[in-house]
Amino acid sequence: MQTVVTAKLKLNTTPEQFKALRTTQLAYRDSLNYVSQYAFAHGKMSNAVRLQDATYEEIRLRFHLPSQMACSVPRQVGASYKTLWTKVKNNAVHRKEGKTKKRYKGLDKAPKFISPTLTYQYKKDYTFKKEQQVSILTLEGRVIVPYTGYNKHVALIQRGAEIGASKLWYDKAKKQFYLLVSLEVEMADPPPETHKQVVGVDVGMRYLAVTATMQGNCTFHADISTVAKSHHSARLRKRLQKKGTRSATRRLVAISGRERRLKANVNHVVSKRIVLQHPQSLIGLEHLTDIREQTKRRKGKSAKQRKANRAFSKWSFAELHSMIAYKALLHRSTAIKVDANYTSQACPKCGHTCKENRPHKGLLFLCQNCQYTLHADLVGARNIAMRTLLIRQDWRGTGLLSVRPDVSDDEAKAARLKRYAELRWSSDTTPSPRL
Template sequence: MKQTITAKLKLHTDSTQFAALRATQLASRDALNHVSRYSFAHGKTSNQRVLQHACYDEIRLLFGLPAQMACNVPRQVGATYKTLWTKARHNAQARKAGWTRKRYKGLDQPPRYVSPTLTYNYLRDYSFKKVQQVSILTLEGRVVLPHRGYERHVALIGQGAVIGAAKLWYDKPHKQFYLLVSLELEVEDPPPEAHSQVVGVDVGQRYLAVTATTTGQTSFFPGKQIRAKADHDARLRKRLQHKGTRSATRRLLAISGRERRLKQDRNHLISRRIVDVHPQSLIGLEDLTHIRERTKRKRGKKASKKQRRANRHASSWAFAELHGYIAYKARLSGSLAIKVDAYHTSQACPRCGFASPDNRPNKGRLFVCQECGYRLHADLIGARNVALRTLLTRQDWVRTGILCAPREAQ
């Protein structure tokens, strides 16, 4: 099975090469904004062929971009407008269902591209040379730059990994260029007999992740400090949005980037620890698809202040991102992550099987089975139920030779 990873390569440039790369990035960004304004003026179209046919010559003439880069610009703009139209449709459905009264305003004006990140196509816009060098296309022609990166990633580039598109990213505070290269690896999934243990992972708010095995091993990953930080940022965003000045807007952008990096870092840390502590394992993850629609929560003005805060907590953390990190890291380390049914994982007793909302008094941390009296931490109950359902999936896999549970989507 194929697995895609990203190799981050640090580029070493002199003053002339640095200026050439920076000029290429800024020209590409200006071209994106130009095509975005054209699309907005012509019905906010997301058709990439229409945009390329109408704007290709202007992109080459006004911004001096090479042919392949000039083709990438309409594609990126079309993908952006397609995403905006999808969000608008979802907002219309939410308003019709009474979940919100706010109208989506993403299409009220043409989207403006701020980041100068530039996409390169392999063997057309960039290629690798010997002795850890890479040739990159700029407005002034190709430049050959030495690079440095993670040893395993550099080895994969030189030893036959399928190389895809790359992004030229500029770290403005440190004035450093990086090339983010997509690598596609061929990874064989081990048979069910190769998995030494079964692990269940429960995600939540008080604890970002709780793991449990069928042999009694448990791990807790608390999220108290992270949630406190998220609450602080939410209060700060509210004050800055109310202020509405240009400096407040710049501060909002900085806060959003900082919060996103914090979530990514913590999800990477948790996923790495889970995979390293449980090698050669079958890891069960809850299938949380459409979880927000399935949960009966009050929204908008019908909800109390406490309920709105709980809704924000539930929707702000990237659980799907954590599942994705666990899935790809597990596959690279010889394990396998699958999804299991999440229905009543926190309300069902793992000892007698009795499921009821009353097993969670006041929806607190303590689980008390109303049938057999079994008592345990509620999040640990969820992890154990996920582990048991994963074990049943493994047993069916061994018996039938078919993995009936869906794998984690990449």
């Protein structure tokens, strides 16, 4: 099994090397905008091959980019246009079905590339040297720059991990260049016998994650500060955008990305804590594809509904899931996805499932059949743990493990949910309700 790790390497450049890298970055960005304008003027073209045939010579002559970079630019622009076309088509379908009345305007004008981050291809644009040095291509030729980074990532590079493309990123505040390198690490597939326990992880808005094991242990991971700071950032951006002065614009630039970095750091901390608390485990995660579309409030445009939609749009559960998945492999654990249907509405003791089991959609779970009472998020984590245990038993019997449920086959999904409804939690391991 392979997992992708991004190594962040700090480049210790001289003033001459710094100038060469910055000039290359800006030329790359200008070429992206040139190709974007060309694609828009010629029918909003997204075919990378046709874009390269039409713009390659002009990129080389006008922006003096090396050949490989001149090939990377049309591919990046073509990929951006393909993404925008996908959004346009999806929006047309949703408008036809009555899910939305808004028309997607992403292709009303040519996309503009603002970030000067450029892409390097391994062994063509950059290579690693001995003594923690990297050779990077610029407009003036190659420069050899020493680098530093996380010890484990540096060790992976030196031990011959499969290295992919990288991005040259410039931290404007610190005036520092970083090379973000993609590493593919080959991990041995652990047999089911190596997993000491089964863990269910329920993610949510009130609690970032709640874990439960089959032995009755549970952990609540909460960080209320991210929610409060998210609302504060939204109010601050609204005031600054409404003001519209040059100082307000400078302030918006200064705070851009701060909320994103805060959430990423919290997700790193929570995912690392979960993996270290449960080494050599089979970790079950909810399959939450399209969860935002399913939970979006569409009726009316009240301030409360807009605030709820804004909160759900900033829910970074996918990032937390991905961090748990790759950190688990590094600690001899395995993360899999299970069906998320009715995990917070099904009683783990008697199996009774209904919306009324969660009064007012709050934190209290109260079974209408057996009066079983517990924290609603902990109920979800336990249901996930039991479903993960069932997958582990099937893995032992068949020798095959599916890390993601097949949701395209309705009959197969119905059969899985029927099996899940037969699962029961032992009352001997149930703690008192925690609200």
